[in-house]
Amino acid sequence: DTAVSQTPKYLVTQMGNDKSIKCEQNLGHDTMYWYKQDSKKFLKIMFSYNNKELIINETVPNRFSPKSPDKAHLNLHINSLELGDSAVYFCASSPGPTDTQYFGPGTRLTVL
Amino acid sequence: GENVEQHPSTLSVQEGDSAVIKCTYSDSASNYFPWYKQELGKGPQLIIDIRSNVGEKKDQRIAVTLNKTAKHFSLHITETQPEDSAVYFCAASDGGSARQLTFGSGTQLTVLP
Numbered sequence: 001d002t003a004v005s006q007t008p009k010y011l012v013t014q015m016g017n018d019k020s021i022k023c024e025q026n027l028g029h030d031t032m033y034w035y036k037q038d039s040k041k042f043l044k045i046m047f048s049y050n051n052k053e054l055i056i057n058e059t060v061p062n063r064f065s066p067k068s069p070d071k072a073h074l075n076l077h078i079n080s081l082e083l084g085d086s087a088v089y090f091c092a093s094s095p096g097p098t099d100t101q102y103f104g105p106g107t108r109l110t111v112l
Numbered sequence: 113g114e115n116v117e118q119h120p121s122t123l124s125v126q127e128g129d130s131a132v133i134k135c136t137y138s139d140s141a142s143n144y145f146p147w148y149k150q151e152l153g154k155g156p157q158l159i160i161d162i163r164s165n166v167g168e169k170k171d172q173r174i175a176v177t178l179n180k181t182a183k184h185f186s187l188h189i190t191e192t193q194p195e196d197s198a199v200y201f202c203a204a205s206d207g208g209s210a211r212q213l214t215f216g217s218g219t220q221l222t223v224l225p
Contacts, residue, residue: 004155041199043156043215056212090155098205100146101213103155 003027004104006091012110013081021076021107023091031055032074033092033101034066043090049074050097081111114139116204118216125192126224133219135202136184142204145185146213147176150199159200160187192223 004025013019025032033056034046048056049068063079078085091104115138125131137145143164148156162169162176162185169176173192178185189196202216 041150041218043201043218045212048212092155098144100158100161102158103148105155106153 004091004093004102006089006104006107008107009105010108010110012112014112015081015083017081018077018079019081019109020078021089021091021109023074023076023104025072025091025093025102025104027093027095027102029093029095029102030071031094031097031099032068032071033094034074034076035090035092035103037088037090037106039087047074047076048097055097078109081109083111085109086111114142114204114206114212114214116202116214116216118202118219120219121217122220122222124222124224127192127194129192131187131189131192131196131221131223133187133200133202133221134184135186135204135216136182137204137214138183139204139206140180140183141206142183144205145176145178146203146205147174147187148201148203148215150201150218152198156201189221192221194223194225197221197223 007022031050033048046060047066052068065077068074088106090106092101094101118135146161149159150156173190175188199218203213
């Protein structure tokens, strides 16, 4: 299936831990994104990469570090997890930075 | 930066009736307005989008209208069905070199059988 996929789907961890979420797209898109959806379902962009280069970097704590090893992958590493990091994180991709965005299924992160 | 307001936050309609969700945006430079549907436990899925050079776009039971002067756009769903029940998000983008979408707060649509 052609899609945006994320792993894991659920992630439960303790405060202070470091964790990573992986995203892959096989759509041949050049641009990838990370969004955070809070408990009130509000969606906000965190980062965007185009051809492996960072093009959008919203006001996000520097504990969050995206990494794009190639155009098909954009991973999100989070250091020193805090309770407020609990949310659903969505990866998305688009053919280019001004094109329609397609979302992955999300990763529900719970910090205890 | 862009600010998008969406109303109502919840909407219940009888099956077969129409549903309308409205959004306003603040940045007059915005020129791309997608609508996403999010079902429980899934990611947002694009259902329709409109660019600022058109005033209306239809796709079967779904239509979107855009009023650039008033800076508002609306989603219209006709002949609603139970499977239309979901959270709907509007978004706006300034179409710059990096399309940064600003989302509305979402509308929980419930279609009652």
